[in-house]
Amino acid sequence: MSGPIEIILIVALIGYVLVRRFTGEPVEGKRMLLVPAVIAVVGAVNLREVPHSPAAIGMLVATAVISVVLGVLRGFSVRIYERDGHAMMRYTWVTAVLWVVNIAVKLGSGLLAGAVGLHAGGGITFSLGLTVLAEGVAILAKGVRGTGRIPWSRGRGDAAPVPSPMLDSMQRKARDAGDLRGMRSFAPVLDGLRDAAADRRNAHPGARR
Known part of the structure; x- marks a missing residue:
């Protein structure tokens, strides 16, 4: 050229x-x-x-x-x-x-x-x-x-x-990975709420009835 x-x-x-x-x-x-x-x-x-x-x-x-x-x-x-x-x-x-x-x-x-x-x-x-x-x-x-x-x-x-099947597949995988990371990052919050609820039940046994 x-x-x-x-x-x-x-x-x-x-x-x-x-x-x-x-x-x-x-x-x-x-x-x-x-x-x-x-x-x-x-x-x-x-x-x-x-x-x-x-x-x-x-x-x-x-x-x-x-x-x-x-x-x-x-x-x-x-x-x-x-x-x-x-x-x-x-x-x-x-x-x-x-x-x-x-x-x-x-x-x-x-x-x-x-x-x-x-x-x-x-x-x-x-x-x-x-x-x-x-x-x-x-x-x-x-x-x-x-x-x-x-x-x-x-x-x-x-x-x-x-x-584009390839791009669609990559986008689905990226979205699934993002959802999984979001669930993992939210897991400590759920654990904290569950522990707090368990503590309240132990502190007030009658509340379970």
Whole structure:
């Protein structure tokens, strides 16, 4: 992929993500996982143009790891809420700051690569796909703990959303685990009430009649 086309793709993707997610959009498995995965694969294919020197590989791995970490942090900074029974998401100011940091890191790594004579190739597209994918995984991990349902994708036209058995199963397990934790946390209260009732009965034996 040529440089100008790659830059246009990156600007378009970032603009699309920022606009939609700052205004709020449904949480969907396909948009969170498939789209960024395709971008990452496109970048990985173009990595064949990168010179396979230790310095180039090291820089690529470092920027990829940083992008994944920042993507996860952004995902957990996103606000998840429910509307009409469906999970919704919206970026916060923390998410915006993390995006600025991510872009600054990418620009800095690009300048450093040029300074030492390395060719970035598809590294920009690859790391961008990774960071958006990591963000999507974190959003889904956060979303399945909520009550709003997460479909795989929206249905076309007036069709119902396409469900995701995997996400539905994860959400049920998260809900069951949450209920179990709630029962365990409430258990000491129940024990205290039971002990108090037993003490009153022992103190007033006639009250049991």
